[in-house]
Amino acid sequence: MENKTIARTLRLLSQLMELHNENPFKIKSVANAAFKVDKLPFAIKDKSLDEIGKIDGLGKSISAKVWELLETGSMVELDTILAQTPEGIVEMLNIKGIGPKKIVVIWKDLGIENLGELYYACNENRLIEAKGFGLKTQEEIKKIIEFKMAAQGKFLYAQTEGPVNKLYADLAVWLNTISGNPLLSIGGDYRRCLEIIEEIELIIGVDSLEELQTKIIDFKSITFEPQTENSYLAHSESGLKIKLQVVAKSDFYLSWFKLTGNEKHVNEVLALAGSGPFNSEHEIYQKAGLAFIEPELREGLNEIDLAKENKLPQLITYGDLKGSLHNHSTWSDGVHTLEEMAVFCKENLQLEYLGMCDHSKSAFYANGLNEQRIYAQHQEIDALNAKLSPFRIFKGIESDILYDGSLDYSDDILKTFDFVVASVHSILRMDEEKATSRIITAIENPYTTILGHPTGRLLLSRKGYPIDYKKVIDACAANNVVIEINANPLRLDLDWRWHRYALEKGVLLSINPDAHRKEGFHDMHYGVLIGRKGGLTPKQCLNSYSLSEITALFESRIKNI
Structure with a gap:
């Protein structure tokens, strides 16, 4: 085993020890030993255990680890700590510019465990407010991850x-x-x-x-x-x-x-x-x-x-879209204010309406809204609707689907929204039975209007949780729930391969950008492309409805609860 390999292994051990908040003195000793081994003018593999123990900076404890590595090809201590660390977290240690201290924030504070989730968090601007980060660091991380994704030979x-x-x-x-x-x-x-x-x-x-x-x-x-x-x-x-x-x-x-x-x-x-x-x-x-x-x-x-049979669908086009649903503002984890998002939709995109769906209170990592802040946001929406009329902002929320399938607020709060997007954001490790049951419970909640990104997938980086697509789609059909085509290029979820089944069952789809900044609205372009693959027509797309049509739909749902 070459010196560089030994040094790299010791360096990894020191980084993992820091991630797990072990003794700072011990961490420093292992890190210093890694540096010393890397600079040695001779091959350490040719030395005996006694000779290794006499190398400056190694000492008895670390020399024993090096000897164990040379003899067995591994270290018990390293294997133990690796077993306690998600694979994606270990992979993050290879990203230049984010050491163990920043990774602890990413892992423990933001709940991110792999590069795909980290890349998505960068897109959602979630790192800017995290301790030790900023816009420059976030953009550098994003570029590095993009480079790693490209190295796989596959591209979004x-x-x-x-x-x-x-x-x-x-x-x-x-x-x-x-x-x-x-x-x-x-x-x-x-x-x-x-x-x-x-x-x-x-x-x-x-x-x-x-x-x-x-x-x-x-x-x-x-x-x-x-x-x-x-x-x-x-x-x-x-x-x-x-x-x-x-x-x-x-x-x-x-x-x-x-x-x-x-x-x-x-x-x-x-x-x-x-x-x-x-x-x-x-x-x-x-x-x-x-x-x-x-x-x-x-x-x-x-x-x-x-x-x-001349029965091909008249495929949707970007020009068919009349509004944009499921978007975020500075009320939660967005970059632009509610007014900036609304004015952009009205003046730049020439849309008729905006659905504002900031995160619910369980999404603490995304500055989710508690009940008091919901009331304050609704007051701002009322004022903006008076100012921007006839353009309209609909009062929405992206409510977390909790582990038992319930939504994130009581019925008294849920009934104050024009519509509710229900999405899974936490505890993603589920088998098909649990994931399907959890989602169907949310679908059956009378306040659920749209099922958000149904599998939680992040393309090229995280598989979605497994669901029984037919059961989920059938439940949406039975409960008159719309299914989102999340237009973020990393998601494009619902998968186009299931659009036809949903459409045959009479389920409406909605092309939602999940925009966290003004530029994010443009992702609807990708949602349209993937909707076309699935055979989506304007009549079967919720946000192809005119303002009067979608207002009537939302109001009729509320009246029927």
Whole structure:
């Protein structure tokens, strides 16, 4: 075992001891020993136990640990303390700029136990007010975690959108140097708007393959390396894999179609349409006897049967949204004031209403509202509604679903809200039976209007708690509860694969940004994309309702309780 490995192990032990508030003198001794071992001019593995004990800075106790490590490959003390520490907390020790003292705050005060939860907390601006942190530290942590996520070769759709749009624009400009008006498009998972992207697939149609092969070295934005005669590979600065396929212009639309849909969809359509050539994707579907199927739906589910019967859904668009529900302000853990959030919705986004849903009192880590602060917030909302009319702020709350499935306030408080978003935020380690039972209990509460982020997942970092989707959706249908599509790119929860079942059961979905700052409203864009994948139409989306329609819906629910 090399000195650096031994030093690294001792350093980890000292950090974990500090996390668990052990004797400061002992912690300092282990940390100093790690430093000494790292700087030794000889290999410690070649020394006897007695010789190791004589090394300056080690002493009898630490030399015994080093010997144990050399002999067995581990240390009992380290193994014991590791067993008491969540794996994600240990991983945080590798983040530059946050040592054990800050991690204790993250773990013990904020209840965060892994990098995914930490990244989400950064997005929600939750670290700024924590002891020893600030905006600069929060942003640095966020960048480091993003780098780690990119190293896995997987990216959130939202992380790829900006770079892909720029690359597409650069290619479009460069293609003006190629004769014959080349065609350019994006296919693959990105075009189908999947939530996780591993590679970007581009396609170019040209009159002369040889001309493009000769000139592609002149493209400066990114370096494309040839893989086969007509395919190229590149990587963005963040490590995103980019594939480029070059085809004859006459083959472009067929190739683009093949590059977009999943294998089942492509094979079934082409079995009906034949082999071409085709002058557009619309022509492919036309020759197959099918209505045109939007790229988001090309997943090999039931879209072809629907297209045969001309029963494809009229998919929702961003322009269909009339308001934004489930948002946070400085009343809890938001960045902007209630008025700033409302004015942004009214003037910048041209929306008709805002649903303000700050955290409930059990979310102490997010400055959740107690009963007195709820009353004060409602007074501010009344004043702002008078000022901003006809724009309206609805009085909402994101109520924690407690472990037994109850909501966070008494009925006397719950009835003061226009609507209630019920969400699980704590005690996430549950089996399917417990998670399902807990959520259904909340759904059956007459004050629950919307079920928030149903599984609590954080993409690329934390699996959601397991639920019986059918039972949960059926309960929402039976109790007239809306299900949220949390539009935060880290969540996109409810998963699009269950949208169809919910819609078939008559359950409304709501595209909620869960915005904690003004810029967060723009996440509704990603909620729309994932809603389209699930077949969502404007009529089945709660926040596509006009102000008068949603007001009537909220009022009718309250009257029926």
